[in-house]
Amino acid sequence: MKALVLTGVKHLEIQDIKKPEVKPDEVLVNNKYAGICGTDYALYNGLPGSADAVPPIVLGHENAGVVAAVGSNVQNFKVGDRVTVDPNVYCEKCRYCRTGRPELCDNLSAVGVTRNGGLEQFFTAPEKVVYHLPDNVALKDAATSEPISCAVHGMHLLDIEPYQKALVIGDGFMGLIFAELLKSYGVKSVDLTGRHDDKLAKEKKIIGLNKTINTTKEKIPADYDVVIEAVGQPKTQEQATEATVKGAQVLMFGVGKPNQTFSMNTYEIFKKQLTIKGAFINPDSFESSISLQQSGDVNVDPIINNVISLEQVESVLNGTSNLKGKCVVKIDD
Ligand SMILES: [Zn+2]
Ligand SMILES: [Zn+2]
Incomplete structure (x- = not known):
């Protein structure tokens, strides 16, 4: 399958890599759209995002796609479901997780930061961070569920x-x-x-x-x-x-x-x-992010400025493209 791999600082490469296999608690997502944001810019330049990205890694933490396979323990999803994914996976064991502040987790792992993300045709995520999408929310718009959820967390504070x-x-x-x-x-x-x-x-x-x-x-x-x-x-x-x-x-x-x-x-x-x-990342905010899109209270369609290809991502991150505003990458048909 096609993937955009961060192979080193300021170096992205389109590669043909093996489609990942699902573990028992995971969902395999055929990704359709992935948003690009300031975190990707930081990771591309060797700076930390919510955590450090260690190459080779596939970025893409703002995703929406369709379930392609489910692990043996998965209960709430089936092949064909339209989904978005909260990239952040908390350890549930450290002192921050055990005191109701999981966003400050000492062992944070994140889809598109510490594990392969959505700038590829298929990626896996634990079932607990996958969310169903309502029919009236387009996959392109749903790729921004993550940034909306970070703003919702800000509002919670x-x-x-x-x-x-x-x-x-x-x-x-x-x-x-x-x-x-x-x-x-x-x-x-x-x-x-x-x-x-x-x-x-x-x-x-x-x-x-x-x-x-x-x-x-x-x-x-x-x-x-x-x-x-x-x-x-x-x-x-x-x-x-x-x-x-x-x-x-x-x-x-x-x-x-x-x-x-x-x-x-x-x-x-x-x-x-x-x-x-x-305000750091997005605990307990994904359901609200999706509801706000479903009701139309948050409408991202008029403020997503560019739908681009995987091939265009590097020019956006290295500043040589003249695209302005939010970019969402179309990954797969
Ligand atoms: Zn982001
Ligand atoms: Zn933790």
């Missing part, structure tokens, strides 16, 4: 109330998902920052935003009860903490470089009684 004014910093794919989520959670208003008027105008219409702010021209007012930072640069992290009113919550969702720091006025943390939180 916040106290959301109807009176709140919310701001999302950054109009990349994750920023737009958060804007949709905040709307569906029923906050008073959702504003979004970006850097291009035409792009922001489109997003305002698609998502139904209260207001957009082009940060190349306008200063962000210190006006918000909830701020989601979805870029991951020091400048935008500073903007996030400064955009707050008293009692505000800031979610630092954007992934910075491993040695990155940002500065902030620490007196303001005290005076405004700020809460600043991080």
Whole structure:
């Protein structure tokens, strides 16, 4: 079968490899679509994602496909079922797993990071991380169930109330998902920052935003009860903490470089009684991710910008392609 193998740092190769066999507790997925995200960019460049990827490995942790075989102990899936897969597999034995915080697991394994993922025709996953898809959710869109689930986990960490004014910093794919989520959670208003008027105008219409702010021209007012930072640069992290009113919550969702720091006025943390939180991966969030797509509260179709081939993936990860925005790879017919 055809697979895109990460053979070393900054080196991907299309190879013909053996189709994997299912273990008793596993499901074999004939993958149809795989999303590409910042984690893949990090892994391609030799940086850690949610865990370290050791080549040779097949990336692809955002997947949707059809069940091709099931192991002897599998109970809830059969050949032909349409599925998506939570990539993260927790050990259930370490102190984090045993204290209700499995996302912090010391022995995390992940489909497309530590074990072969979806940038190939067939991959296996334990039954416990496989999820059925409703008929009205397209496989292409379902390939983004994982990033949506990470945003849902971020929402779980916040106290959301109807009176709140919310701001999302950054109009990349994750920023737009958060804007949709905040709307569906029923906050008073959702504003979004970006850097291009035409792009922001489109997003305002698609998502139904209260207001957009082009940060190349306008200063962000210190006006918000909830701020989601979805870029991951020091400048935008500073903007996030400064955009707050008293009692505000800031979610630092954007992934910075491993040695990155940002500065902030620490007196303001005290005076405004700020809460600043991080969010890592996606525990207990996949069912909600799928439900939000089924109801249409989160609609990714208009914000998936490119459907590409396996052959195009390397140019996206090494920056030589001029494709902008979210890419989903079509794997198999
Ligand atoms: Zn991802
Ligand atoms: Zn664990």
